[in-house]
Amino acid sequence: MIQRGSGVAVWRQIEQAIEAEIAQQHYRAGERLPTEAEFAARFEVNRHTIRRAVAALETRGLVRVEQGRGIFLQDYAVHYSMGKRMRFSESLKRLQREGQIEVLRSQEIPASAKVAQALRLAEGERVLQVDSLARADGRVVSMTTRFFPAQRFAGLAEAYAETGSITSAMQRYGVADYERLESRITARLPDEAVARHLQRPKNQPVLQVEGINIDQHGVPIEFGISRLAGDAVQLVVGGEE
Amino acid sequence: MIQRGSGVAVWRQIEQAIEAEIAQQHYRAGERLPTEAEFAARFEVNRHTIRRAVAALETRGLVRVEQGRGIFLQDYAVHYSMGKRMRFSESLKRLQREGQIEVLRSQEIPASAKVAQALRLAEGERVLQVDSLARADGRVVSMTTRFFPAQRFAGLAEAYAETGSITSAMQRYGVADYERLESRITARLPDEAVARHLQRPKNQPVLQVEGINIDQHGVPIEFGISRLAGDAVQLVVGGEE
DNA sequence: CATGTATAAATGTCTATACAAGTTACGGCC
DNA sequence: GGCCGTAACTTGTATAGACATTTATACATG
Numbered sequence: 001m002i003q004r005g006s007g008v009a010v011w012r013q014i015e016q017a018i019e020a021e022i023a024q025q026h027y028r029a030g031e032r033l034p035t036e037a038e039f040a041a042r043f044e045v046n047r048h049t050i051r052r053a054v055a056a057l058e059t060r061g062l063v064r065v066e067q068g069r070g071i072f073l074q075d076y077a078v079h080y081s082m083g084k085r086m087r088f089s090e091s092l093k094r095l096q097r098e099g100q101i102e103v104l105r106s107q108e109i110p111a112s113a114k115v116a117q118a119l120r121l122a123e124g125e126r127v128l129q130v131d132s133l134a135r136a137d138g139r140v141v142s143m144t145t146r147f148f149p150a151q152r153f154a155g156l157a158e159a160y161a162e163t164g165s166i167t168s169a170m171q172r173y174g175v176a177d178y179e180r181l182e183s184r185i186t187a188r189l190p191d192e193a194v195a196r197h198l199q200r201p202k203n204q205p206v207l208q209v210e211g212i213n214i215d216q217h218g219v220p221i222e223f224g225i226s227r228l229a230g231d232a233v234q235l236v237v238g239g240e241e
Numbered sequence: 242m243i244q245r246g247s248g249v250a251v252w253r254q255i256e257q258a259i260e261a262e263i264a265q266q267h268y269r270a271g272e273r274l275p276t277e278a279e280f281a282a283r284f285e286v287n288r289h290t291i292r293r294a295v296a297a298l299e300t301r302g303l304v305r306v307e308q309g310r311g312i313f314l315q316d317y318a319v320h321y322s323m324g325k326r327m328r329f330s331e332s333l334k335r336l337q338r339e340g341q342i343e344v345l346r347s348q349e350i351p352a353s354a355k356v357a358q359a360l361r362l363a364e365g366e367r368v369l370q371v372d373s374l375a376r377a378d379g380r381v382v383s384m385t386t387r388f389f390p391a392q393r394f395a396g397l398a399e400a401y402a403e404t405g406s407i408t409s410a411m412q413r414y415g416v417a418d419y420e421r422l423e424s425r426i427t428a429r430l431p432d433e434a435v436a437r438h439l440q441r442p443k444n445q446p447v448l449q450v451e452g453i454n455i456d457q458h459g460v461p462i463e464f465g466i467s468r469l470a471g472d473a474v475q476l477v478v479g480g481e482e
Numbered sequence: 483c484a485t486g487t488a489t490a491a492a493t494g495t496c497t498a499t500a501c502a503a504g505t506t507a508c509g510g511c512c
Numbered sequence: 513g514g515c516c517g518t519a520a521c522t523t524g525t526a527t528a529g530a531c532a533t534t535t536a537t538a539c540a541t542g
Contacts, residue, residue: 004496009495010495010496035521035522035523036522036523037521037522045497046496046497046498047498048495048496048497048498049495049496049497051524052495052496065523065524066505067503067505067522068503068504068506068521068523069504069505069506069523070505070521070522070523071522071523182477182478183477183478184475184476184478185426185448185476185477185478186448186475186476187428187429187446187447187448187469188428188446189445189446203444204430205428205429205430205446205447206428207426207428207448210475234426234451235426235427236423236424236425237424237425237426237478246502250524250525250526252525252526276492276493277493278491278492286526286527287526287527287528288528289525289526289527290525290527292493306493306494307492307493307534307535308492308494308533308534308535309491309492309494309533309535309536310493310534310535311491311492312492312493
C-alpha cells in the first residue's frame, strides 16, 4: 500500500491511510488506536516514521496522543466528519444571560493589571474570580472566567451557587439591572486548560469574547472572558439580538 | 546554557533560547537565521534536536523554514514581540464602511449553494464576487470576499473601482442606504491564500465575519465574508458603535 | 549574453538504537 | 479486602548516520 520513491513522503501516505480509516469509522470516538509499534509493524516502517504521521494527525485535531497511554481518536473528529452544516449558533446576548452552567472554581485573588483596569480598581485590590462552563444539549459551549470587585460583592460566590444565576445573585447587592459596555472579540489558540474544558484539540482556534458589565450608574461590576469552540460555534451579533 | 536532566527537554530549552534571541531583536525581520548545522554545533546537540526546536518555533509562527534555503525570521514576529498592548481594535461598523481598500480580484460566477441562500437567489444564478484587502497604517487588517447579485448590479465592479467605495457605487443603482442584517463570527485556521494575504503564519487563527446587507426594502444586496488577523485584531461589538 | 551544467549547501526523509518517563495491571503482602 | 511495589507496556527524548530534494552559485559552453 505504501509506495516508496513515489514523490510522496512515506509518512504522508501513512497519515492519509490512517485518516481514511478514521473517516470510515474504523475506530469509535475516544477509542484507542493501535500503538506506534503496531502501526510500525503493519506499515513496515520505523517507529519514527509513524510518529511523524501521527504528529500530523494530532496537529489537525483528528487524534490525541497521551504519553504512556496511547493514541486516541478525538471525539471532536466526529463533528469534523459531519461537516459544517450542523454548526450551531450562539448569540452574544445569550452568552451573557447564562443558562445551565457549572461552576468550576471560585476564589478571591488580587487583581492583575488588566482586571484592575477593566473594573477601575487599583492593581492588587481583591477581586472574586469565578470560572464556569456553559452547556447546551450536554455539549460544552463555552468556558467563562468572570471577575467581580470582592469588596462590593462579598459573599457573591455563595449567592451565585445558591441561585445558579449571576443576575439573581446580583440583586441581593442592590444591582437591579446591568448592561454590557462593549464586547471585544479575538481568535486565538487555547491554552491547555481551555482546550481540555472545551474538549477540543489544542491546535483548533477558540473565539475569545471579553466584556465589561456596568450597573445603572455606570460603575463596572463584572469583567468577563468567555471562550467558545471557535469553528463549532457561530457567534451571532446584531439583528434581532 | 543547556541543562541536561533538568526535567525540561533539551529541545524545549533550545526553543526558548532561540525565542529569547528573537525577542531581543538578535535578528532582523525576514533575515536568515543560522543553519541547523550551525545551531547544532553551537548548542552541542544533534541536528535532529535542533529540528525539533525549530519545528516548534515554526508552529508558533516565529520562524519560517524553506527547504534548500534556510530558516527565516517571520516578519510577523515583530508584532508578536511588541506584545499585546499594541493590539489594535476594529469595530464591526468600520469593517463594513470600508476605508482604503485594494481590490484583488473581481469576477462573475454562478452562485454556490451558500451564497445563493444568503442572497435569496437560485443556486447557479450569476453573482459578482469581489475580493479585497483593507489596510490601516499600511498594515493589512482584513481580507474580504463580497458577493452581489450580478443581474441587479450589472457593471458594479467598474463603478466600485471608479469610486473606491461600495456605498457610492451602490447609489448608482438606486440603493440609497443599506444595513447589516446580522453578523456571524467564527474562529478558524486560514487557508493558504488567506494566510498569505494577511501576511500571517498558517497556524495562527483568523476571525471570520460573515454578514448580509439588505436594502431599505429588506432585499439582500450583499453577502460578505471578512477575515481578520485573529490575535492581532480585536473586534469591538456594541457600546458606542 | 544566455543557457545549461556541475557543485556545494541547506533542509527533508527514513532508519536504527538506547534510554527516559508516564500509565496500567498484576501479584504479593499485611 | 486493601495497599504497595514491580513489571510490562506505551509514548517522549536524544543520538547517529545515510541519502533525497531543493536552492543558490560558479563555471563552462554556445
